Amino acid sequence: MSGMVPNMAIPVHVAPAVFDLDGWAGERLAQVERALDRWVTADVPQGLNHGAPAELVAAMRYAVLDGGKRLRPLLVLAAHEAVCEEDCDTCLSAALRAACAVELIHAYSLVHDDMPCMDNDVLRRGKPTVHVQFGEASALLAGDALQALAFELLTPQDGSVAPTVQANLCGLLARAAGSAGMAGGQAIDLASVGSPLTESQLREMHELKTGALLQASVVMGAYCGAPEPDTLQALQAYGAAIGLAFQVVDDILDVTADSTTLGKTAGKDADNHKPTYVSLMGLQASQAYAQQLLTQARLALDGSGLSQTQTRALRALADMVVNRAH
C-alpha cells in the first residue's frame, strides 16, 4: 500500500496559504457591480439621476456596466482594507462610493477618448463604442454626466459619509481627473501623435493620463480610513509605481496580444504612430521596466508600516497589473 501512495504518508512542508486574489476580487467586484447598477439608473425614486432622460441614462449604463477589469475600484477597496483597522460600515460605505466614482471617471474618459474627434475607435470591451451605439452627441453628454455623477456619488446627503471625507475624496478625484491629471495627459497624448517623445516626456504623459487616476484610487481608498502620514506616503509611491507599470504593460500588450484577447483594437498605437514604451525602449527593455516597477511597488508596501496581511490585496493587484494577459 505504502509503495502505491508514498506521498500521503510522508509529512510535507506546508507553504503559507497563498492569497486568493480571484476569490477576494470576485466578492468585491460583485459589490461594485451591484452598486453601479443601483447608482447609474433613473429608476429609483429620490435616487441619483431621478428625473434624468431615459436615453441619456441608457448610454451611461452602457458605458459603465458589464465590462472592464475594474482595476481602479479594486485598488480603492484594497487600499481601504489595508488602512482601516476595523470592519467599519461607515468607512466601507465611503470606500464603495469612492470605488464606483473612480470607475465612473474612467468610464467617461473612455467614452470621450473613443469619439471620432479623438481616437475614433469603434470597439471597446468587445462591444461597439458608445458613440457608435448611441450617436456622438449622446456619447458626449453621457460622458459629461458620468463625470458629474462621480462627484454626486461622493457627496451623499444621508449622513453615511463624514463631510471631511466627502471633501477630501472630491478634491482628490477632481485633481486626478483634471488638467493636471487625466485630461491633461490625454491632451499631451493627442499632441504627441506622430511626434518623437523622449522617455521622460512619455513618462510624464502617462503619469497624468493613466497614473493620476490609478494613484488617486489608492489614496482615496486610504483616505476612507484614517491613514498615518507615513503610510499615506508609501501608498502614494505604490500607486505611482503601478500607475506607470499599468501603461508600460498596456503598450507591451498592444504589440503582443490580439484584439479578441484585449477586447479592443490591438496594434492601434503603432498604426497611429503613437509613441509607446515599446517603440521607444524596445519590447524586452519594456518588459524589464515593468518588472522593475513591480519591485518598486512592493518595496513601497514593505515600508508602509502595514503588515503583509494588511497589504496582501495591494500586493496581489500589483502582480496582476504587471503579469496580466489583457
Add this chain to the structure above:
Amino acid sequence: MSGMVPNMAIPVHVAPAVFDLDGWAGERLAQVERALDRWVTADVPQGLNHGAPAELVAAMRYAVLDGGKRLRPLLVLAAHEAVCEEDCDTCLSAALRAACAVELIHAYSLVHDDMPCMDNDVLRRGKPTVHVQFGEASALLAGDALQALAFELLTPQDGSVAPTVQANLCGLLARAAGSAGMAGGQAIDLASVGSPLTESQLREMHELKTGALLQASVVMGAYCGAPEPDTLQALQAYGAAIGLAFQVVDDILDVTADSTTLGKTAGKDADNHKPTYVSLMGLQASQAYAQQLLTQARLALDGSGLSQTQTRALRALADMVVNRAH
C-alpha cells in the same frame, strides 16, 4: 439771485436711493475675473492646473475668460450677501470659489454644446467657438477639464473653506450639472429637435438644462453662509423662477434681437426647428410669462425673512434677467 437758481433754495423730496446694480455688479465681476484669471492658469507653481499642458490650459482660458454675462457668479455672490450677516472672509472665500465653479461648469457646457456633433455653432460671445479655434479634440478635453476644475475649486486644501461647506457645494454642483440637471436637459433638448413638445415638456427640459444650474448658483451662494431653512426654501423658489424666466427671455431674444447684439447666431432655434416658448406660446404670451415669473421671484424674496436691503442685489438681478436686451 434767488430767481436765477430757484431749485437750489427749495427743498425737494429725495427718493430712496435706487440700488446701483451696475456699480454693485461691476465690483463683483472684477473680483470674479481676477479669480478666474488666477485659477484657470498653469503659471502658478503649486497652483491649480500646475503641470497641465499649456495648449489645454490655453483652450480652457479661451473658453472662460473675457466673456459672458457672468449671471451665475453674480447670483452666487448676491445670495451669499443676502444670507451672510457679517462680512466674513471665510464665507466670502467660499462664495468666490462657488461663483467661479458655477461659471466653469457653464463655460464647459457651452464648449461642448457648440461642438459639431451638438449645435455645431461657430460663434460664441462674438468670438470663434473653442473647437473652431483649437480643434474638436482640444475642445472636448478643455470642457472635460473645466468640469473637473470646478470641483477642484470647491475643495481647497488650505483650510479656507470648511469641509462641510466643501461637501455641500460639491454635492449641489454635481446634482445641478449631471444627468438630472444640465446634462439631462441638454439630452432632452437634443432629442426634441424637430419634434413637438408640450409646454410642460418644454418647461421640464429648461428646468434641467438652464434652470438647475441657475437655481444651484443661488442655493450655493446661500450655503456659503448659514441660511435658515425657510430662507433657503424661499431662495430655491426665487432661483427656480428666474431660471425659467432666463430661458423664456432667451427664446424671445432669439427672434427679436440680432446676432451682433446677442454675440451669437440669432434665429438659430427657429432655423433648427427647435421648440421654444415663442414657437409654442407666441411672442406676446411669452413676454407676459416672463413678467409673471419675475413677479414670482419677487414674491419668493418677500417671503424669505430677509430684508429689502439684504435682497436688493437678488431683486435687481431678477429684473435684469427679464428685462435684458441680450
